[in-house]
Amino acid sequence: MRTSSDEAVQGYNHKKNSKQRQKNYNSTRKGWVAAVGIGPGGGKSLSLEAYETIKEATVVIGYKTYLNLISELTEGKEIYFSSMKQEVERCKEALKLANQNKKVAIVSSGDPGVYGMAGVLLELRENLDLEVRIIPGITSATGTAASLGAPLMHDFAVISLSDLLTPWEKIERRIEGAASSDFVIVLYNPKSSNRVKHIEKAQTIISKYRSHDTPVGIVTNNYRNEEKITISTLGKFVDEEIDMRTTVIIGNSKSYVKFSQIITPRGYTL
The missing domain is CATH 3.40.1010.10 (Tetrapyrrole methylase, N-terminal domain)
Known part of the structure; x- marks a missing residue:
């Protein structure tokens, strides 16, 4: 009878062999x-x-x-x-x-x-x-987080506000679920020339569950020469310059700003 440890070893070997097969796939x-x-x-x-x-x-x-x-x-x-x-x-x-x-x-x-x-x-x-x-x-979530400090140290949700391929009603439900569950929220594609109100609707939904003083990080052109970093609040961030080159990170109920950086505590005893 094969034990669980045997299965684990066999699984490990299978992974190695799969990787080797991928390397040699279509070698001709x-x-x-x-x-x-x-x-x-x-x-x-x-x-x-x-x-x-x-x-x-x-x-x-x-x-x-x-x-x-x-x-x-x-x-x-x-x-x-x-x-x-x-x-x-x-x-x-x-x-x-x-x-x-x-x-x-x-x-x-x-x-x-x-x-x-x-x-x-x-x-x-x-x-x-x-x-x-x-x-x-x-990805933009982690690149933006690095520019802002450490806002993703706890559970987070990534949501695109583009409704080109996803109905807005479904996006709203996802925002509601993430906000009500106290996830840090990362917003991709927050605003475009043809889509200017979705970011305001997202703000309204999230504000039902979080203080208007919740820190919000806004990074445009992340890791590029013209990178712009702004730290605002949930109550005011929609007034900042935001476009399709921007990624927005909205803190959870424990997030705070220190030395101009956003920190979301992991929960360690310090």
């Missing part, structure tokens, strides 16, 4: 596609694995703004860029080129598995006999 083929997270600002926020993957690629695909952040890595490569809202088209192009035995990196800001290209790429892959890699990156 030269083409592959990788969804690469370049972090919030490219450059210094780029992981070594992301750097090496982009350098190895012969084709790089992405939103033009993101490609500009890594321009020093793309010289001499085939470049395909497109505008926002063309994520599906970019992934289709990446898979097509990889199927032609090209090494393709399709880049996302932050992490490709957090509101990025990884999911679309895997959904579209279908039965293509291709190696598909997912290369993680620093």
Whole structure:
């Protein structure tokens, strides 16, 4: 009879073998596609694995703004860029080129598995006999948190205010649930030129459960040369300059500001 420890050892070996198989997958083929997270600002926020993957690629695909952040890595490569809202088209192009035995990196800001290209790429892959890699990156939540101090030391929820792909009514329920449960709340895509009221609606919902003095951190252009960091309060933060390049972190009932940094206590006895 196999014991639980045997199962654990076998599971460990299975993980190692799976990783080895992934490394050698399609070893007779030269083409592959990788969804690469370049972090919030490219450059210094780029992981070594992301750097090496982009350098190895012969084709790089992405939103033009993101490609500009890594321009020093793309010289001499085939470049395909497109505008926002063309994520599906970019992934289709990446898979097509990889199927032609090209090494393709399709880049996302932050992490490709957090509101990025990884999911679309895997959904579209279908039965293509291709190696598909997912290369993680620093997502805006953690990059923004680092710029603000330590606001994510306890449980937190990440919510996008964009209703392009998710009904606003569902987003409202998620905000309500996170606010009523005292999660620190990270807001992605808080405001755009065509969507200016959602952030105010979010403020109204959260204010039912938290003091107007709750600290709120606002970071625009995180990890980029023009980064702007603002610390405000729940009662006033919507008056600050906020756009699609901004990430907002709203503290929980225990969060506070010290030395111009937001701290959410983990609960240690100090």
